[in-house]
Amino acid sequence: MRKGMQILNDPFKNKGTAFTMAERKELGLLGLLPNHVRTIEEQAAETYALYESKDSGIEKRHLLMEIFNTNRTLFFYLMKEHITEFMPVVYDPVIAESIEQYDERYLRPQDAAYLDINHPEDIKEELADAADGRDIRLIVVTDAEGILGIGDWGVNGVDISVGKLMVYTAAAGINPAQVLPVSIDVGTDNEKLLNDPNYLGNREKRVRGDQYFAFIDRFVTEVEGLFPRSLLHFEDFGRGTAAKILDKYQDKILTFNDDIQGTGIISLAGVLGAMNISKEKITDQTFLTFGAGTAGMGIAKMLFEELVRQGLSPEEAKKRFYLVDKQGLLFDDTEGLTPKQKPFTRQRVEFDNPDELTDLLAVVKAVHPTVMIGTSTQPGAFNEAVVKEMASHTKRPVIFPLSNPTKLAEAKAADLLKWTDGRALVATGIPAGTIDYNGVSYDIGQANNALIYPGVGFGALAAQAKVLNNDMIAAAAHALSGIVDPDQPGAAVLPPVNKLTEFSKKVAITVAQSAINQGLAGEGINDAKKAVEEMTWEAKY
CATH class of the missing domain: 3.40.50.720 (NAD(P)-binding Rossmann-like Domain)
Incomplete structure (x- = not known):
């Protein structure tokens, strides 16, 4: 594939019509785009107008996913501009409908890694292929047994990993090129999926017991080897497995279970x-x-x-x-x-x-x-x-x-x-x-949870914390509870989503400071605010 086409097909590098003429010449893009050069503001205005023309939440999400799949910077610029409006569309509650319709609406793998319980020997290669040389710092992994309130959705649940990572970037500012959604396909007990000819996952009952936990152990080992500076976030695992996994690894690696x-x-x-x-x-x-x-x-x-x-x-x-x-x-x-x-x-x-x-x-x-x-x-x-x-x-x-x-x-x-x-x-x-x-x-x-986990995870990463312990987590809760004016009539017990980026930063600094105070931060990291600011990514060309 020509160099220019490779860039246009890379959502981490693509700017679409915002490439300047000098960039087009340098990158082999001449003739591949209309002549008019647009700013990111113009691109965002045009895209938002198209977004507003969509009638349903699922259609709006579908459009946003097309932008996400082609131009990460534009997507997150838009999301920052409209975070209150977009949050329920890219995440809960519309994401539940997206998961239920995953097979019908599948277009691209969204840079996720799909792991097969039947082939543990391939885990390392699959993770490396999905990362494609990127410096992965944050992984959200699910086996989709307990998705939101809708239960077991097998490989369709990868959308929950993608959605969580969107919120991490929009709220806390982690570089979207440094994240990796992972789906662990261990089968499904959802009869509707097992009988659906369009289902894209393993058409078998869920694998449980020793084989399952051996696969998780190998997965964690490979993640630690490939991405030693990463946070491993477990999401929507089942009642019988989530706590066991957290208990086993919480004191050994930098990990977090959002549901617990x-x-x-x-x-x-x-x-x-x-x-x-x-x-x-x-x-x-x-x-x-x-x-x-x-x-x-x-x-x-x-x-x-x-x-x-x-x-x-x-x-x-x-x-x-x-x-x-x-x-x-x-x-x-x-x-x-x-x-x-x-x-x-x-x-x-x-x-x-x-x-x-x-x-x-x-x-x-x-x-x-x-x-x-x-x-x-x-x-x-x-x-x-x-x-x-x-x-x-x-x-x-x-x-x-x-x-x-x-x-x-x-x-x-x-x-x-x-x-x-x-x-x-x-x-x-x-x-x-x-x-x-x-x-x-x-x-x-x-x-x-979107009000809290982005700041918690980002703060731990910014401090290069060895683990994410209960004291750091409690500090995050206290940081969040102090934002709303309690004497205002009708005051909310929690701050509004439209302040998500503001309080995510506060939570991140608080968590990073807790890691520093406990001696759990990386070498040379002693200023929580500076560590958070240096790691923060902005959606701009």
Whole structure:
């Protein structure tokens, strides 16, 4: 292929019509582009006008992906200009629809690495081929067993890795040429995909057990060998595997699990924000987590550790937590408990009627929670009866229906305000915007991991941290919770998405400083702000 055509087909180098005449001559592009030279501002205006002409979220995302696949700089310039509008389109909730339609809409592999469970011997070569000589610093990998609230989507789930990395760049400023999305294809238990002739992944049931974990071990080893300065971000792994992988590697390499740690950080930040508004202490709260899977247990663990940091003994802190899953309240003799659930279960002797605590309303009546967080994917579970019961026992109920996409949310923010006469402090998993109730405009915080993980990961990378530990993660939550004015009527518990780049930088500096303070930063790195600024990439030609 001619040199000029190679450049036009390389999204990391392509500028399209913005190449100057001098550049066209030097790079072998003469005659390959229309004569008029455009600025990036002109390109962005033209593209945005086309974007606005699209009728649906999925069509808008399809257009943006075409730009992403051909010109990374223009894509991220556009995203910075329209970040609030684009976030739900390039990521949650529209990405769920994109994943479901991945096979029908497949055009390009989006510079991802696709790894096959049946060929562990090829991992190194596959990663190297996908990186194509680039200095990879950040990898988002998924096996797509637990995608958002939609479950197992096999190789289609690669879109979640691509989307996460988009947010890392747009929010925190990591160079898009230094990232690598990875799909680990271990098969799928989704019968719809297995029976779909257009499905692009392995048409077999999910591989589990020793073969699976041996593949993960080899993958981690090859990543560390090929990209020793990288952060390995695990995304949307299943309930039975995510925590095992994190536990094995958290203290050995620079790694992060967004579903466990990211959801925990954003929930902790939201609760801290709610405490700023209510003027209450987090150590006085009673927590009910509805949905005790990967995300729910990550939240419980993060909140528990904060209570201990703030002076409670582990025994006292544990008494503040109640887990509710599909069986009802989880007891220490409940069948099928996961290792992450066991430390937070209750004893039946604590209750007069333990056998009746099989639904959410019964549990709320029995334990009087002041903070209720939903990761259950049970739509409407936080109904009027449950919410009014909770609100009758606490002045400012903290209620976070975090399940997404929209159709799976435990409640709507507007209903929570109505059912509590505006007293509820609410964060949602999907965008809710501003809600007017009784003359007050309530800003609803979005407990979206995108508010936190870009800054956390970028800060660790900028500091060249050896590991990403709990102290660094807690520092990030505190940094995020201090941004909103708590005395403003209708104040949100979390900052708005339109300030994403601003607070991502604050979080990154805080995390980098924590690494420096703990002696975990790279050699010679002692100025967190400088380290973050030096690593920040800007979308400009």
